[in-house]
Amino acid sequence: MKAIRDVMLAGVSLAVIAGVSVSVAVAEDEYFIGVTSAQSGYLAPYDQPAYAGFKFCIEEKNAQGGLNGKIPVRLEVKDTRSDTAETIKAVQELVDDGAQFIVSPADADPTIAAGQITQAAGIPTMTFAGTAPVLTAVGEYIFGSYPADNQQATVLADFATEKGFERVYILKSPDAAYTLGGPEYFAEVFEKNGGTMVGESLYSLNQPDFSTIVTKIKSTEPAPDLIVTWAWEPDFPAFIKALRGAGVTTQVMGGDVLDTPTIRGLGDVVSGVYHTSGGFPEEGSDYADFVKRYEAATGSPPDNNYYVNGCDIANMIEQAIAAAGSTDPSDVRDALADIKDGKGIMSNFTFAGTDRMPLRPVVIAKIEEDGTKSFVRRAMADPDKLPQP
């Protein structure tokens, strides 16, 4: 019996190997992009739209013959469930399957973990929307896609100084590079501009209660005229509810995570909040056109910037392949790192001269009383002030 079973196992193994070699053979004339995206867990609010936008534009390009009209893309997506160990496993599988490019989740921490594998394997890797500039420190194959925290913070700090704010209170969490770095970069530039930091509080992700911190802010002397945080959902809603609930009307400013319908749907408490953003779909812009195309194709509007940024990742890869004239991973990496003023939909992007976090304009938006957002300004971060990660 055992002999028969061994023969059958060998047969199955042969079939599997044959199957794999067939798929590799087919893969030669297409570009294989491996995607790790959290479809559940804390990163899902960012990874789901980013992946949806990326997939939409890859499909648009495939319908026209592929990247640059001639290289069809094969996507393989793996769910990471917002779990770093799962991300590592998924990336390893994709690399083993022969992925030529990896798109990693929308946060620095899983991207850094993914980078441990892809850097060693020499596969260019780009985060969906991770903005902590430390993420590219893993190595030369790791790329950001969204304007980095230090760029966002620099533009926001210059804006705050211009508006006449002088005393800032910082709320940050050491639990994630994003929630810690953004406010610290802000404070650095704000102090260079002549402002002072009058206090800071640390919170934990998913902290049950913010009233204690709010009570501290209220008793801070001298009283801050501005509060800055890079807190995301559900922490930011909990914080702003506690803050306004305690009668504190101090101006609040935050990072690009506040650019969501959930935040704008909170009602009075968020009215007047300023936040940074990667882009703004002004009438007649390429972004507005993307919104129309996406809504027509899928039936639901892309209601945050992660969709269009996902699409721009497809544009970045396409332009890198065009410049490289090949799909070889190291050629694509070199070409990507050399892009100057590449054409994007959310905004144009420059990798040349950076540490692979693209230079892109930062938008400042304001949440209005009726729950809409209004455009305030678009600016590039002043390179002389840009804090180093």
Place this chain on the structure above:
Amino acid sequence: MPLDLFIQQLVNALSLGGIYALLALGLAVVFSIIRLINFAHGEIMTVGGYGVFFSLLLGWPIPAAIIVGVSMSIIAAVAMERLAFRAMKGASVVSLLITSFAISEILKVLFQNGISARPKPIALPSELSGSYEVGGIVIGVIPTLSIAITLISLTVLTAFLRRTTTGLAMRAAAEDFDMVRLLGVRAGGVVAAAFALSGLLAGIAAVIWTAQRGSVDPLMGFFPVLKAFIATVLGGLGSLSGAVLGGFVVGAIEVFSQAFLPESLSPYRDAIVLGSVILILLVRPEGLIPPARVDRS
């Protein structure tokens, strides 16, 4: 420490502790009767939060949204008992625990894929988000309401457990379930009532929680219920009054450790809470108010 600051932090501690107390009591009511530590209790709370969200989305008035939210939690709790735990009758504590984990995971994924992975906003009218001043101390409306609702709920529940036949049967079942059944009380009814009660408490907690936090998301119930579980252990697993006391103690340690320790220690807040609980349990291994029941297993 100025007195007004201390009073404000005390209000914060009571408000947070009250929510933990409600949740811990719900866990304790079920545990005391069928020895189930229901980790899906958090998802019962989340269901309540979504009930409030969808009611407001439909444009219903706030009182209706609150009633829908609480009712959804009760229905979820009773359905959970009927569909999952009744089939596991007589199973070991570990099997029940793992069943509750499974239900919790299934529900979280259903919320994420069926509703949204993103938090959903719950906008309340500004008068509810405001604050008032008493003797120079500014106190928020929502924390005040939370404390009031918690105290009313606990008072009504105490009266229910002491004055009604079902309440008496539940208290008796907590002490000796087999004896209660021998006396002719329907076991199924008592268990169902315990789940309904835990659903009611989780629903009330959900309403207060969403009002304070402004959003509901698939993971909403997980973190507070973890703290409530710690509270039930601290109070004495299976002890109803212990669970309430444990909830307030955990809330107070959490708030005061953030309020009065140096800022550099605040990332260790959860470690401080758990460390304090371990210290208290070293002195009182049975919990603050040990249950009356003698565990024969």
